[in-house]
Amino acid sequence: MMINGIGVSPGIAIGKARVIKKQEAAFTGIVLLNDADVMIEIEKFRTAVAISITEVEAMIGNYDPSQGTDGMDILEAHIELLDDPQIREDVTEKIATERKNVNDAVIEVIQNAVAMFKSMDDEYMSARAADVRDIGNRILKNLTPFNTTANQAYDADTIIIAEDLTPSDTITMDITRIVGFATQIGGKTSHAAIIAKSRGIPAVAGCGESLQSINDGDIIILDGQTGTIAVNPDEGIIKQYESQREGWLKELELLRLLKDTQAKTLDGVEIKLFANIADAEEMEYALGFGAQGAGLFRTEFLFLGRNDFPSEDEQFEFYKAVALKSKDKPVIVRTLDIGGDKQLPYFNFPEEQNPFLGYRAIRFCLDRKDIFITQLKAILRASAFGNLKIMFPMIANINEIRAAKAVLEEAKNELINENIDYNKAIKVGVMIEIPSAAVMADLLAKEVDFFSIGTNDLTQYTLAVDRMNEKIKDLYDPFDPGVLRLISNVIEQGHKNNIEVGMCGELASDPRATLLLLGMGLTEFSMSASSIPQVKNRIIRSSLDDARKVYEEVMKMDNSKAIINYCRR
Amino acid sequence: MISKDYIITSAEGIHARPATALVKLTKNYKSIISIKKGERVVKLNSLLNILSLAAKGGETISIIAEGEDEFVAMEAIEQFFNEHLKDL
Numbered sequence: 001m002m003i004n005g006i007g008v009s010p011g012i013a014i015g016k017a018r019v020i021k022k023q024e025a026a027f028t029g030i031v032l033l034n035d036a037d038v039m040i041e042i043e044k045f046r047t048a049v050a051i052s053i054t055e056v057e058a059m060i061g062n063y064d065p066s067q068g069t070d071g072m073d074i075l076e077a078h079i080e081l082l083d084d085p086q087i088r089e090d091v092t093e094k095i096a097t098e099r100k101n102v103n104d105a106v107i108e109v110i111q112n113a114v115a116m117f118k119s120m121d122d123e124y125m126s127a128r129a130a131d132v133r134d135i136g137n138r139i140l141k142n143l144t145p146f147n148t149t150a151n152q153a154y155d156a157d158t159i160i161i162a163e164d165l166t167p168s169d170t171i172t173m174d175i176t177r178i179v180g181f182a183t184q185i186g187g188k189t190s191h192a193a194i195i196a197k198s199r200g201i202p203a204v205a206g207c208g209e210s211l212q213s214i215n216d217g218d219i220i221i222l223d224g225q226t227g228t229i230a231v232n233p234d235e236g237i238i239k240q241y242e243s244q245r246e247g248w249l250k251e252l253e254l255l256r257l258l259k260d261t262q263a264k265t266l267d268g269v270e271i272k273l274f275a276n277i278a279d280a281e282e283m284e285y286a287l288g289f290g291a292q293g294a295g296l297f298r299t300e301f302l303f304l305g306r307n308d309f310p311s312e313d314e315q316f317e318f319y320k321a322v323a324l325k326s327k328d329k330p331v332i333v334r335t336l337d338i339g340g341d342k343q344l345p346y347f348n349f350p351e352e353q354n355p356f357l358g359y360r361a362i363r364f365c366l367d368r369k370d371i372f373i374t375q376l377k378a379i380l381r382a383s384a385f386g387n388l389k390i391m392f393p394m395i396a397n398i399n400e401i402r403a404a405k406a407v408l409e410e411a412k413n414e415l416i417n418e419n420i421d422y423n424k425a426i427k428v429g430v431m432i433e434i435p436s437a438a439v440m441a442d443l444l445a446k447e448v449d450f451f452s453i454g455t456n457d458l459t460q461y462t463l464a465v466d467r468m469n470e471k472i473k474d475l476y477d478p479f480d481p482g483v484l485r486l487i488s489n490v491i492e493q494g495h496k497n498n499i500e501v502g503m504c505g506e507l508a509s510d511p512r513a514t515l516l517l518l519g520m521g522l523t524e525f526s527m528s529a530s531s532i533p534q535v536k537n538r539i540i541r542s543s544l545d546d547a548r549k550v551y552e553e554v555m556k557m558d559n560s561k562a563i564i565n566y567c568r569r
Numbered sequence: 570m571i572s573k574d575y576i577i578t579s580a581e582g583i584h585a586r587p588a589t590a591l592v593k594l595t596k597n598y599k600s601i602i603s604i605k606k607g608e609r610v611v612k613l614n615s616l617l618n619i620l621s622l623a624a625k626g627g628e629t630i631s632i633i634a635e636g637e638d639e640f641v642a643m644e645a646i647e648q649f650f651n652e653h654l655k656d657l
Binding site: 073074076077080081084085086087113116117120122124125128131132 | 581582584585586588589592593611612614615616617618620621623625
């Protein structure tokens, strides 16, 4: 059987399927018929609770005390909630009196408790809803034995099959044994795609529901270039793909050889090729691909997959590790970009109609100055150990950048008072990802040392296309003439005001766009490490004159199809 | 049955950490121990119920203990509210 999706990370993978199922808390509506069934369901509940408690106790046993006591306290509270007589009584009552099965009873009791906490006007208390939900999910998971979760050990050559993967899924995965990813939803910018690309693992997204027909252990061939997946193919097809895979690996090796080649156009213009990274490990990996720095260090990853906000010291160590690993190459540290589609287990973001237009990134940070200043101090401290720059995300107007800079000054003053060293000349920039910021780049340029164009959100906001929505994903198009004009304006205004301009969105890694962007005057490209060689390959074969011609021609075209066709040549 | 009032001395009130400690403490005694805030009375053996009271710093709550070891239990709880709570 063949399945078609979107190729989001190139390469050929051949391996065995591991299907990751999300615990969907769905009501079954089953009504118990007799007392024997009631006894069985109550017993199932007891067993699931006992397993859950054992699991959390094991987590307490493995707890690293150097992580502070907060995580430990939360685990102990979870034990008490799992063992809570009120919850037990309510669940038993629903089974015995209302004749619900244990699944439905647990869902209802947990939902009620979550609603109760959420309705409290105290922020701390309403955040406890997450704890109740967490223990509820644990019990539900343990009601069905032998279910697959993302946390299990993988065989070698595993291909992960999932509806979608959250950042915390990917954090807990042992990525070394995974050779491919396939997801039902998502596209080039979904988390699984980003992780796969940064590690050079082939991936296909947006495969749709046909992916559900794949079972654990099925032989899977996945082509991350064309987006094709073959399920249990015959010998002939396997042979054919094996030779393709060898070809791909050779090509990869060839491109790796480009690692130490300077990214210079035929007429001698030096271009900076940076990597987008999430931690020190990825920084090291990126250097292996010849990255000359990091154009986007996403700091969110330290904040995910844990139980509380990381302390200043912990953040400092995390940023310092990247600074040291980069060996004085520039690293642009983006301040916290959470909210929207990136949720934290320990902070309750309000439910929103339009999360991408909502309480997130700099808006959240300016509102929660305590969290913001802690991060800024940690970054400043780490700036004493490498060439770090600070970048604020989601800036929409001049007030936000001024307010963010004021908090940065406060952070600096606190460090001066505490007698702690930092780089006094640290550069400050903004991510240009909101159309208003791109349009008024001339005004913003007066406030900062550099721009970095985030094409993913810029495209989504400019074209009013939710990039996660399957139905309209074709409308999401960074080659749209409207988007390209905004990008061109940002580059032009940046140069007029003598500030650096880089690009850290997906477009920077697309070899079809390389000449066009060069022609606009872009000299700094940041992308997933594995894309650097192919972009470099493009640069070293072109001259700035060629690039300018491409730009001029493209600006005459009125639709992205014509533009892409022209750029592809 | 004995009953006693306490003022919550910790600024954050009875949040998850002290509530967990209270549940654990209560398990050492045979008496049925309850906590009352306003008109609501809940048993101290349920973390969910204690948290649902949302008892804040400075508020007054009553503890009610009933059973063979109610005096010893109340003594331990007194120590908890007067000495330990502010450190939790």
